[in-house]
Amino acid sequence: MALNLFDQFMSPSFMGIPLMALALTLPWLLFPQPTSRWVNNPTLTLQNWFIGQFTSQLLLPMNKKGHKWAMMFASLMLFLISLNMLGLMPYTFTPTTQLSMNMGFAVPLWLATVIIGMRNRPTETLGHLLPEGTPNALIPMLVVIETISLFIRPLALGVRLTANLTAGHLLIQLIASAVFVLASSMPPVALITAILLILLTILEVAVAMIQAYVFVLLLSLYLQENV
Template identity: 70%
Template sequence: MTLSFFDQFMIPQALGIPLIIIAIAMPLMIILAPSSRLITNRLLTLQAWMIKTFTKQLMLPIGITGHKWASMLLALTLLLMSLNLLGLLPYTFTPTTQLSMNMALAVPMWLTTVLIGMRNQPTISLGHLLPEGTPTPLIPILIIIETISLFIRPLALGVRLTANLTAGHLLIQLISTAAFVLMPSMALTATTAFIVLLLLTGLEIAVAMIQAYVFVLLLSLYLQENV
């Protein structure tokens, strides 16, 4: 029976139980809860330092009024990073390879930043649709172009995340299939493909974390324009 390479994007089940439920529960075991002790251990200290550094870097260009978004953006980063890395585990499923889920995250967050800008500073928010010093004949065309680019932002967020993860997973699937098929007849070529597969897996781990950061970073830049 020949299977499609896209079958890896289906949720695997065991005894009728979706394995994604077990996979999603695993990050909860990795993230440590704060301790009530006066002196914490090394892991908690390292986790707190990483969260503080990331939040400070993310909120640096944003005004004081936008700092209330820090916890939400941090939670979104951890969620995306966990879901992206889940797909690299055996018998699991990557939810962020589905465009519907990515758009469900991107559209409300983007729309919230736009509505905040329209409520707090409508003149400045509408001024982004028309660059200063635009010749009069070009005003209608530029307004249409800027409006289209504004509404494309959430689509770009969702498609970027989906495309990067889907392409990486498909490439890993292709190379692993080639290494498995060539092992009996061409051991040297299969070994080379296996080494490439290990390197690609390391690259995919980096891509999973970077794409989560890029998603949240772009949202923070949209928020910066509207606060």
């Protein structure tokens, strides 16, 4: 058992070489590649169906200018899901539990949506900082509040993903440690705790998928305001 519960979130290294780059590269090697045959295999067919359904649902409320982001959003969704799911396997590392990495995803993409809005629709983009019908006395305060909320968006994206995955991993480790301790002294209680651990693992799988979807969905909503 680890002496520190947060040791599992430390970036692994081998002979002094950080393995973060390997953890980020591995998911792309697991995706099935398109073939030149007329009929695809079931795995590739399922992947194409999933990408098509996700893209159609994500871009349904968006105008045609935002559809240019479809490939990037689908790629980001698959990448985040793969990292989150692979991190649940034994002896693996979850890169998305690192706030620095999640902010590296959130800040550039959020900033790109803001720059697009300022370039194509500057009046409407700046108009989001002041709701319609605001009393004159509240205009300066609301502009400051809306500006702060605008700059908090990427922080909220990164912290949400990091916090949810970190909390789930901590709970799994705590309950697994409890099962290990109770196995010798109280086997019936250990069995019940093990069942709870299995249910929690299933829940964490769902959380890993949902958090990746929420991350991309919020980015699409930010883009929708600026295109």
